[in-house]
Amino acid sequence: MMSRGVLLFCFDTEHTRYHKILERCVRLVKRNICREITVITNFSTYKKISPMGFINYKFIEPELGNKLNGRAWNNVDRHMAYELSPYDTTLVMDIDYFCFSDNLKQLFDTEYDFLVPDTAHDLSGRNSFDQRRWSMIPMVWATVLLFKKNNKVRKIFDTVKYIKQHYSYFTEMYRIYSKHLRNDYLFAMALQQITGSRDTRSYHSHCPHCHQTARYSK
Amino acid sequence: MDIHELKKQSDLSYDTAVAKRNALEKAHSRQVMAYREHLFRADPTTICLVRTLKESQDSFYLLDTNSNPVEITDPAEFLSVLVERNQESLNAYHQIYKTFTKKDA
Numbered sequence: 001m002m003s004r005g006v007l008l009f010c011f012d013t014e015h016t017r018y019h020k021i022l023e024r025c026v027r028l029v030k031r032n033i034c035r036e037i038t039v040i041t042n043f044s045t046y047k048k049i050s051p052m053g054f055i056n057y058k059f060i061e062p063e064l065g066n067k068l069n070g071r072a073w074n075n076v077d078r079h080m081a082y083e084l085s086p087y088d089t090t091l092v093m094d095i096d097y098f099c100f101s102d103n104l105k106q107l108f109d110t111e112y113d114f115l116v117p118d119t120a121h122d123l124s125g126r127n128s129f130d131q132r133r134w135s136m137i138p139m140v141w142a143t144v145l146l147f148k149k150n151n152k153v154r155k156i157f158d159t160v161k162y163i164k165q166h167y168s169y170f171t172e173m174y175r176i177y178s179k180h181l182r183n184d185y186l187f188a189m190a191l192q193q194i195t196g197s198r199d200t201r202s203y204h205s206h207c208p209h210c211h212q213t214a215r216y217s218k
Numbered sequence: 219m220d221i222h223e224l225k226k227q228s229d230l231s232y233d234t235a236v237a238k239r240n241a242l243e244k245a246h247s248r249q250v251m252a253y254r255e256h257l258f259r260a261d262p263t264t265i266c267l268v269r270t271l272k273e274s275q276d277s278f279y280l281l282d283t284n285s286n287p288v289e290i291t292d293p294a295e296f297l298s299v300l301v302e303r304n305q306e307s308l309n310a311y312h313q314i315y316k317t318f319t320k321k322d323a
Contacts, residue, residue: 101244101248103247103248103250106251106252106257107252107257109252109255110252110255110256110257111255111256112257112284121240121243121247123236123240124236125235125236125239125240
């Protein structure tokens, strides 16, 4: 029996209590995705997390140094999802992605080795996602991605690691004008590289998601 | 109409328009469904195509949402699943849409 589960990364920073967001996210995953959950975190964050039922934890020390708007942003460990996941098929999600439906659940029932959304819908109606028009490659949203453990997918993650090492070179080459490291860019560039700069569409799924600044209610 | 009333009306119209757009997007998103390990969109185009092909063939080939070819061996079952998902998503959209109509009135 192939194992299937959800992998989440959560590291508190000086300014943001991500564990609080994790608690909300886990509740929704349990209700709507109904799969086993593994949380990648560090011990200092783990100590603050309220009991949430059966959850697997793996401890790592997050790679520091990345910043967003001048504040620490511990998001650069996503490239290790392949090694850290205990599942044959893994759904990786940002913890600030709240799944209010079971739409993602059906992605487990596909034969795709690797799925990542290529579109995002801005709930605020401001098209705030359309900021990457200078980029030479189709972008993807690593907010949610599904992968199976096999040789092909391992190579994708190896490529992500390689691009991360030479991030400034690749962002310059693909005209991605961003000072900070984003997983969206890493995976977009990796897919572009590994497919020989050809159409990456066979990897994509369709999965609208909400921008952090979206206004939910008044 | 004073300026405050106008602003209130304008805000309401904007919020309703955004909410309508989101509800429609939600319906479209819900129409994406997994069938025999592939993803399909339960939209009118797919439903019409499947129904047309089903009339003359017991099995046929379709492209999934990522343009990968898939053999459909049980068209009746597939059509039934497509219609069910299509109507489920549109029914939900209809329910939300009715609330917008009430607000507009």
